[in-house]
Amino acid sequence: MINTDNRAIGIFDSGFGGLTVLKEIEKKLSNENIIYFGDTARLPYGSKSKETIIKYSKEIYNFLKKKNVKLIVIACNTASSFALDTLQSISDIPVIGVIKAGSRCASRESKGNILVIGTKGTIKSEVYKKEIHSISNNINVYQQSCPLFVPLVEEGMLDDKITILSIKKYLDNYIDKIDSILLGCTHYPLLKESIQNTYNKNINIINPAEEVAEEVFNILKQNNQLANNVNRTLEFYVSDDRDKFIEYGSLFLGYKIKNVKEIDIEEYKA
Amino acid sequence: MINTDNRAIGIFDSGFGGLTVLKEIEKKLSNENIIYFGDTARLPYGSKSKETIIKYSKEIYNFLKKKNVKLIVIACNTASSFALDTLQSISDIPVIGVIKAGSRCASRESKGNILVIGTKGTIKSEVYKKEIHSISNNINVYQQSCPLFVPLVEEGMLDDKITILSIKKYLDNYIDKIDSILLGCTHYPLLKESIQNTYNKNINIINPAEEVAEEVFNILKQNNQLANNVNRTLEFYVSDDRDKFIEYGSLFLGYKIKNVKEIDIEEYKA
Numbered sequence: 001m002i003n004t005d006n007r008a009i010g011i012f013d014s015g016f017g018g019l020t021v022l023k024e025i026e027k028k029l030s031n032e033n034i035i036y037f038g039d040t041a042r043l044p045y046g047s048k049s050k051e052t053i054i055k056y057s058k059e060i061y062n063f064l065k066k067k068n069v070k071l072i073v074i075a076c077n078t079a080s081s082f083a084l085d086t087l088q089s090i091s092d093i094p095v096i097g098v099i100k101a102g103s104r105c106a107s108r109e110s111k112g113n114i115l116v117i118g119t120k121g122t123i124k125s126e127v128y129k130k131e132i133h134s135i136s137n138n139i140n141v142y143q144q145s146c147p148l149f150v151p152l153v154e155e156g157m158l159d160d161k162i163t164i165l166s167i168k169k170y171l172d173n174y175i176d177k178i179d180s181i182l183l184g185c186t187h188y189p190l191l192k193e194s195i196q197n198t199y200n201k202n203i204n205i206i207n208p209a210e211e212v213a214e215e216v217f218n219i220l221k222q223n224n225q226l227a228n229n230v231n232r233t234l235e236f237y238v239s240d241d242r243d244k245f246i247e248y249g250s251l252f253l254g255y256k257i258k259n260v261k262e263i264d265i266e267e268y269k270a
Numbered sequence: 271m272i273n274t275d276n277r278a279i280g281i282f283d284s285g286f287g288g289l290t291v292l293k294e295i296e297k298k299l300s301n302e303n304i305i306y307f308g309d310t311a312r313l314p315y316g317s318k319s320k321e322t323i324i325k326y327s328k329e330i331y332n333f334l335k336k337k338n339v340k341l342i343v344i345a346c347n348t349a350s351s352f353a354l355d356t357l358q359s360i361s362d363i364p365v366i367g368v369i370k371a372g373s374r375c376a377s378r379e380s381k382g383n384i385l386v387i388g389t390k391g392t393i394k395s396e397v398y399k400k401e402i403h404s405i406s407n408n409i410n411v412y413q414q415s416c417p418l419f420v421p422l423v424e425e426g427m428l429d430d431k432i433t434i435l436s437i438k439k440y441l442d443n444y445i446d447k448i449d450s451i452l453l454g455c456t457h458y459p460l461l462k463e464s465i466q467n468t469y470n471k472n473i474n475i476i477n478p479a480e481e482v483a484e485e486v487f488n489i490l491k492q493n494n495q496l497a498n499n500v501n502r503t504l505e506f507y508v509s510d511d512r513d514k515f516i517e518y519g520s521l522f523l524g525y526k527i528k529n530v531k532e533i534d535i536e537e538y539k540a
Binding site: 043047147148150151152154155160161162165166169240 | 313417424510
């Protein structure tokens with residue numbers, strides 16, 4: 001007997017980046033309802049303390065639980081790094097983060113030399129490097145922060161010549177030494193094609209979001225919880241500036257976002 | 271009789287940008303002690319509400335008052351826009367902001383067509399445009415946000431070819447219509463030379479910080495409060511990550527910053 005569970009999947013991020021994760025989940029699981037929360041009032045998370053990020057993540061967890069989701073994806077590198085363990089320890093539904101998924105994929109696919117790119121905070125924390133080495137010690141992990149990539153993506157300059165020059169600036173030094181690049185920031189998948197086109201080389205570009213979508217599918221399948229919604233729904237919630245979210249978010253998803261509501265996330269304190 | 275007042279001048283900003291204001295004050299007033307506060311734990315201010323910025327600014331005001339400063343400069347566009355009136359109303363010492371000073375200079379120097387450049391938040395608020403028009407209605411004020419400029423400055427890429435291309439991207443459309451450019455973000459003075467060099471045209475580039483320094487000088491002179499310290503001191507305080515402040519701040523000032531302390535600014539609530 002195959003059971004179904006038509007409750008939504010919950011996804012959250014500090015802002016827009018997590019929409020690249022939503023995009024992969026949407027593609028892989030076409031009958032699932034999705035509820036997305038972007039903490040636009042309190043972004044960026046990258047510069048905030050672990051304690052603060054755990055507090056914020058718990059509030060968002062409470063909000064998503066009130067929305068009766070069946071599984072939660074932390075679609076944010078900083079929150080995955082700081083708050084995954086805490087949320088898993090208090091949760092009665094599965095909680096998944098991007099870092100473990102991305103690192104697992106990297107360990108499986110790399111032929112021995114991988115470059116992790118991300119924001120200054122992610123790279124400084126070495127979180128992907130540590131996670132990859134906890135799975136396999138035989139992989140050389142290079143690291144490079146790419147601070148121009150987020151503003152370039154948010155400006156929609158995905159294949160501008162400024163973007164190509166920035167890609168070359170950050171990656172030229174590594175490109176002959178590596179077989180794979182791990183996109184360690186949820187904004188970066190929008191630059192995947194430009195990175196690929198900049199080099200005449202077969203580089204494996206790993207988007208952790210694809211592995212996350214795979215993991216969500218496997219968990220739901222295993223638990224007999226896949227949905228069979230014929231017309232699935234997408235709902236978006238933000239903590240500030242609905243209009244900006246629609247403008248930027250539509251760029252991330254490639255279609256016009258509808259169904260966005262502003263909420264006061266601080267009301268969801270424990 | 272000429273009196274002196276050797277108490278320090280207080281300057282604050284959300285982070286590093288205000289150091290371009292410190293630089294001009296330091297140049298103009300070489301016998302003054304200066305205390306600088308950068309609210310690095312809570313940056314950026316640009317995306318936060320008016321209420322929050324007033325709360326933060328009051329805490330910083332209390333801190334600087336405890337340090338016994340004789341005058342306070344709000345070296346931040348967002349805080350100048352939101353909190354100047356409030357601080358002036360509670361303060362028994364002069365408080366100066368960058369927006370009024372920059373707008374006054376623009377009104378005086380422009381020949382009729384000026385471009386204001388700044389962050390998305392500053393440009394969207396139209397704060398410079400309104401302030402300039404409150405002084406003179408005969409000036410056409412064009413506006414352009416330049417979101418790549420802050421990360422380019424923070425990366426130290428002051429005359430990189432990526433930077434030149436970015437300048438052309440943002441300014442090419444205006445350059446034949448204007449006589450002046452107002453730098454409406456405290457990061458932008460570091461790009462002044464590159465902007466000037468990009469165009470074969472005599473453009474007047476207005477750095478509000480120079481006018482602020484002039485204003486500080488005039489107020490202190492008028493009040494008989496200019497200092498006569500032979501070896502003046504610079505003290506820096508931040509709310510987070512002293513090391514990053516030293517690294518980035520030294521880039522802004524052109525010399526290695528010393529004398530940086532980390533404090534808990536929330537202790538200075540009213």
